[in-house]
Amino acid sequence: MAKILDRLLLFVYSLSIGILSVIAILLLTDAVPLDLNVIREKNLYIAAWVVAVVMFLLSIRFFYISVKRERGSLPSIDQRTEYGDIQISVDTIENLSYKAATRVRGIKEVKTRIRITEAGLEIVVRALVDGETSIPALTEEVQKQVHDHVEEITGIPVSYVSVYIANLVHSPAVKSRVE
Structure with a gap:
């Protein structure tokens, strides 16, 4: 039962982080018009891109782990x-x-x-x-x-x-x- 709950929590977490990182990427590419004067500084802008992309990749990995089937790994x-x-x-x-x-x-x-x-x-x-x-x-x-x-x-x-x-x-x- 604990494994099912852990997988469900990991699924919800990966989905929410994935959605937030996609929103951040859309905001950084100006696909969604929003005035972000704070991020116009080049170093902060690059850091925001890196964090958004890394979070998106991590959410994909966590999503995969939460939905993949476990194979019997007994020796x-x-x-x-x-x-x-x-x-x-x-x-x-x-x-x-x-x-x-x-x-x-x-x-x-x-x-x-x-x-x-x-x-x-x-x-x-x-x-x-x-x-x-x-x-x-x-x-x-x-x-x-x-x-x-x-x-x-x-x-x-x-x-x-x-x-x-x-x-x-x-x-x-x-x-x-x-x-």
């Missing part, structure tokens, strides 16, 4: 096949990484980040673990699962998977009641 990975182009968003790959990492037993909370390099994707997985599974075995399993799942689903080579174990999740202890 993506582009691939070309014999049938055409494929674009996969970075968010999609992050979600695939998340899905693969959460399938590993012992992983509780996951955040993923993707970096695109020449060698392929670099994936960073930040996880919380339950503390009951060997961390080296757990991280190796996460790396393997994320690497294989992302490559299999997207067809994009994964060059590196880094796993950062942030902390342990303390699960509430269930007390059994003996009667």
Whole structure:
């Protein structure tokens, strides 16, 4: 909603500045007869022309920005096949990484980040673990699962998977009641 309001305000602003600068240009060219004795000084006259033209050009630019459509500018990975182009968003790959990492037993909370390099994707997985599974075995399993799942689903080579174990999740202890 805020973007729509901002665009509307920019549209109104650019339109009003454009109209005022056109009026100033018409007055300076004597297209509209008006006695402007104050502006007959040459330096002031040139400055008024420059300001009017610059304001008109700025109003055109602002008008264009206010009415142009936004294209999805989310980062993506582009691939070309014999049938055409494929674009996969970075968010999609992050979600695939998340899905693969959460399938590993012992992983509780996951955040993923993707970096695109020449060698392929670099994936960073930040996880919380339950503390009951060997961390080296757990991280190796996460790396393997994320690497294989992302490559299999997207067809994009994964060059590196880094796993950062942030902390342990303390699960509430269930007390059994003996009667």
